[in-house]
Amino acid sequence: MEELKDKGMNxxxxxxxFVVDFHNMMVDKKITLAYEGxxxxxxxxxxxxxxERNLEKVEENGKIKKKVYHVxxxxxxxxxxxxxxxxxxxxxxxxxxxxxxxxxxIGSDHNEYFITSGNGIANENIPALKEMIDNINSLNQDELxxxxxxxxxxxxxxxxxxxxxxxxxxARKTGNPLEYxxxxxxxxxxxxxxxxxxxxxxxx
Numbered sequence: 001m002e003e004l005k006d007k008g009m010n011x012x013x014x015x016x017x018f019v020v021d022f023h024n025m026m027v028d029k030k031i032t033l034a035y036e037g038x039x040x041x042x043x044x045x046x047x048x049x050x051x052e053r054n055l056e057k058v059e060e061n062g063k064i065k066k067k068v069y070h071v072x073x074x075x076x077x078x079x080x081x082x083x084x085x086x087x088x089x090x091x092x093x094x095x096x097x098x099x100x101x102x103x104x105x106i107g108s109d110h111n112e113y114f115i116t117s118g119n120g121i122a123n124e125n126i127p128a129l130k131e132m133i134d135n136i137n138s139l140n141q142d143e144l145x146x147x148x149x150x151x152x153x154x155x156x157x158x159x160x161x162x163x164x165x166x167x168x169x170x171a172r173k174t175g176n177p178l179e180y181x182x183x184x185x186x187x188x189x190x191x192x193x194x195x196x197x198x199x200x201x202x203x204x
Contacts, residue, residue: 031107039079039102048073051106067173067198068106068113074166075117075196076104081166103193113198121192126182129192132164137177144172174198 026034032054033047051072055065079102103118121129139147151165171178179195 029107030109031105033104033106035102035104037101039076039104044073044076044080047076047104061200064113064198064200068115070173071115071170071196071198072106074170075115075194076102078166078194079104079117079119103191108200110200112200114195115198116193116195118191118193120185121182121190123184123188123190126190126192130180130182133167133178133180136164136167136171139171141172141175144168148172170196 025031033050035043035047037043048069051069052065055068101120103116105116107114107116136144136147148165148168151168155165167178174196176197176199179197181193183191183193185191
């Protein structure tokens with residue numbers, strides 16, 4: 001009985017240490033919001049309200065606040081869209097539970113705000129997504145504007161026509177490249193991470 005008690009205390013101590021370390025990491029990286037789970041309309045509304053309050057507290061520039069808000073909504077919508085797209089083929093590729101799970105972080109440093117989102121993706125869908133983001137990163141603002149118009153026209157014709165509109169919009173709003181990473185889960189699945197940055201000193 002004493003041995004079982006010691007094991008329980010040790011397990012609890014390890015968990016508490018993890019919580020403290022996680023808290024310290026969030027403080028060090030200035031992460032103001034961290035979430036992992038299913039992304040719904042209710043979750044999106046709650047996050048936007050929390051972020052608006054946090055930005056009000058630090059008296060952030062109005063234009064910067066709008067950019068952070070806009071990018072945050074786009075990232076959350078991208079998670080939801082990927083979840084819907086991946087769930088359609090979950091029986092053959094991505095596990096349905098993983099397809100509906102998203103990761104969302106907001107943080108900042110002296111120079112920028114950064115928003116990181118993540119979701120599961122079937123490995124067979126990676127090449128097309130990578131090609132899309134690389135293409136967006138290669139374009140200047142005028143070219144992004146033109147591509148946005150083209151995708152809007154495609155959307156008017158087909159629901160699937162406007163693929164990548166959210167990524168294009170983020171690149172246009174931030175003026176920064178989209179950073180991404182695919183972390184392998186198994187031979188069929190990976191976790192897709194997208195990081196976007198909003199400069200604090202932007203004059204636009």
